[in-house]
Amino acid sequence: MAMTTRKPDWLRAKLPSGKGYGAVRKMVDENKLHTVCQSAQCPNLGECWSRGTATLMILGNVCTRSCNFCAIQTGRPTELDLGEPARVAEAVAKMGLRHCVITSVTRDELEDGGASVWAATIRAIRHRNPNTAIEVLTPDFRGRVKDLDTVLEANPDIFNHNIETVERLQKPVRVQARYDRTMLILEHAAKKGFVTKSGLMLGLGEKKEEIANTLQDLRKIETKILTLGQYLQPTSRHLPVDRWVTPEEFQAWKDYALSIGFEIVESGPLVRSSYHAEEQSASFTGLNDVAI
Numbered sequence: 001m002a003m004t005t006r007k008p009d010w011l012r013a014k015l016p017s018g019k020g021y022g023a024v025r026k027m028v029d030e031n032k033l034h035t036v037c038q039s040a041q042c043p044n045l046g047e048c049w050s051r052g053t054a055t056l057m058i059l060g061n062v063c064t065r066s067c068n069f070c071a072i073q074t075g076r077p078t079e080l081d082l083g084e085p086a087r088v089a090e091a092v093a094k095m096g097l098r099h100c101v102i103t104s105v106t107r108d109e110l111e112d113g114g115a116s117v118w119a120a121t122i123r124a125i126r127h128r129n130p131n132t133a134i135e136v137l138t139p140d141f142r143g144r145v146k147d148l149d150t151v152l153e154a155n156p157d158i159f160n161h162n163i164e165t166v167e168r169l170q171k172p173v174r175v176q177a178r179y180d181r182t183m184l185i186l187e188h189a190a191k192k193g194f195v196t197k198s199g200l201m202l203g204l205g206e207k208k209e210e211i212a213n214t215l216q217d218l219r220k221i222e223t224k225i226l227t228l229g230q231y232l233q234p235t236s237r238h239l240p241v242d243r244w245v246t247p248e249e250f251q252a253w254k255d256y257a258l259s260i261g262f263e264i265v266e267s268g269p270l271v272r273s274s275y276h277a278e279e280q281s282a283s284f285t286g287l288n289d290v291a292i
Helices: 018-030 045-050 084-095 115-128 145-152 167-174 179-191 208-220 247-259 277-285
Strands: 055-058 099-104 133-137 158-160 195-202 225-230 264-267
Touching: 055 084, 055 115, 084 099, 084 115, 099 115, 115 133, 115 145, 145 179, 167 208, 179 195, 179 208, 195 208, 195 247, 208 247, 225 247, 247 264
Parallel strands: 055 099, 099 133, 133 158, 158 195, 195 225, 225 264
Antiparallel strands: none
């Protein structure tokens, strides 16, 4: 891979500021919560927190997997916080969200991969915030359908699981994950009637025909929502950036994805899984934007 470290002008992100940012930070700290915004070094933290939104991360902040693109800490988690679902539900209420996004680290050391905590969190949010749409961005539970069903039976509004990259690059990028397993997870949720969503990072060395093939595979299993964003190297220990994808190419991929049947596509250099998620949700749930 030919690495370049100088970011182009179109990758400038909004700096954290304003009343909304301060309120979200205080809420996260006071409720002892984790956010993927912080743990994964999301470039949109400033924009989203300033708007009063955040993607809450359950099951701690230590992941049992070692993906070579991700900034989240890798190791062996030491505890399971069973009080977390109630605190997450309270945080969603304090932020006044009409749409919330919940994600988690992968907990392969747990017998159910944390599925029971996932389900408890969804139910707690639903009980405390009955008018809030819930989007979940889950791990793959090692392909165990019974654990996936534990999550789905709690009835989230949108089910998201990211394919991350093309099939050829799965092993060097995701290490312990698999292309076919991700497709199985998404297909299972779609067949059960859930709105499904997935996303890819571009700039890892994938070829254009591989991107097209991946999008076609996602559509074959009825994935409705797609996110495409630029891969950014978190540290020198992670995979280097192969190329900077231009805004024009992102627009071309959006046009292509819509042409093959995706209903909603977010495509741009700074797009991440939960970028503008509340606006996407309104198309399927009828709910309006977040109330701040």
